Amino acid sequence: MTRKTIVLIAAFVALGTATVGLVTAIVTQRGLILPLNILDLLSIKFTTSEMIDSWFGLAGHNKLISPSELGEPLKSFRNQWAKTNPTVTPFLGLWHNDGDGFQSLHEAYFLSIFPSQVQGQVCVLEYKDRGLLDVSILSLSTAKVISGQLLSSRLRADKSTIVQKDFYNGYPVEGYPVEILPVLDGQNEIYIFSSRSPPQLPPGFPEDLTSKVKQKLSDRGCTMD
Template identity: 30%
Template sequence: MQAKWAIALVMTAGLGAAMACTTSTPDVEAPVPDGVPDDVVLNPVDAPLRSPLADDALRQAEAEMQQRIQSDLDLLGLGKIGSVGSPISSELIAYRQAWAQTDPDIAPFLGTWEKEWDMIPHYFMTVFPSAVPGRVCLVRYSKQETVTVPFEIYNTPLEFSVGQVVDGQLLASNTQSARSLLRQVPVSDYESEFLATVEPTGNMQVYASQRPPAIAPTWPAVLMEQFRAAGCRG
C-alpha cells in the first residue's frame, strides 16, 4: 500500500497531515474497512482517544520539542538547511480569531501544519474545526522515499481521525498534543509557529503552521463522507 502510490498522488497546498519524528511511515495504521480504497485510512469517529499526557511526560515532550527546534536552527545557522518553518500567516491568525469566538479551546490548534524542511520524510497535518464543541478533525499524510528506487517519492495514505481538546490537550486516537507544545520562535528575520505531536509509539513530530485549513479537491469521496459525518468544517 506504499510504493505503488509513488509521486502520482498530487496534493493541493491546503492539505496538511502528519506530527512522528522517524524516518518510517506513520506509526499507527488503522484497519481499512470494506469499500475503503487503500489510499485512505479512516479512524472511526468513536475510536477511543489517547489518554492525556501526565505532567512528567508533558515536561519531557516540551524539552524534546525545544531541543528539536534548536537543532534545526543550528543547522540553518551553519547553512546546512535552507529554511526552518515559515513566517506566521496573517490569514491563519484571522481564521483562528474568528473560531475563537465560538470554540476558543480548539482555535490555537487549527491550521495546515507541515514539516518540509531538511531531508525526506516530510510530514503534513491539517487540523479542522468541527460543529461539535471541543472537537477537531485531523487529516495527515507524509512523503517518503522508496527503499527500492533511489529518489523515488511516494505519499502515504491519507489518514483521517477526530480529536477532542480537553484541558489544553488535543487527544485523538492516533496522536496527541498540548497547548504547551505550541510555540512561536524567532527564525532568521521572521517568527515561525511550531506544533509538536506525540505518537502512540512515543515518537515526536514537529510541524510549522502554514495557512488556514482547506479541503483538497483530490480527496476521495469516502474520506469526505467521514469528514461530514464527524461535523468537520472546511
C-alpha cells in the same frame, strides 16, 4: 487509478473508521486514551527545544525546509473560530515538519487540523507521500480537545507546549515569527510541526482523493471554511 492510490484509499478508510471508534471512548472511558501527564510535558518541552534549535540551524543553511511564517490569514481564521469553538483554536491550521532531510515542501509530513461544529472537537488529517519506495501516510481522525490537550488514538498534544519563536535565515535580517506544535504519536515519538496556513489539503495531495476527504470531513461535522 494507480495501485498506490488504491492502497492509500484502503488505509484512509480503515484508519478513519478505527480512529472514530476509539476517540469516542475518550468521553466514556478516558483511560483508553490517556492525557499527557507532567512527565510527558516536561519531556516534550525539553526535546522540542533541542529539535527546534536543530531545525532552525540546518534550515538557516538551506539544508532543511524552512519553517513557515505565522501569518495573518491563520490568525484571522483562529479568531473567527474562537467565537464558536474557542478551546480548539490553538491547534487549528495546516502544519508541516522539516521534511525529514528533504528540501522540498512536498516531501514534508503534514498535519491539517480542521475545526468542527461540535464543541471541543477537531478533525486531524495526516499526510506524507514518499512514493512507492518509502512509507506514505494518509489518515483522517476525530480528536477531542480536553483541558488544553488534543487527544486522539493517533496523536496527543498540549497547547502549553506550543512555541512561538523568530526564525532567522540571513534575509530578512530581522527574521519572522514561527509557531511550533510538538505532538506525541502512538509510539510515543515526538514530532514538531510549523504552522503554515489555515487548515487545507496539503501541497501535492492526490486530486483523486480530494472529494472523498472533503466528504469525510463533512460527515464528521468538520469544515474547511
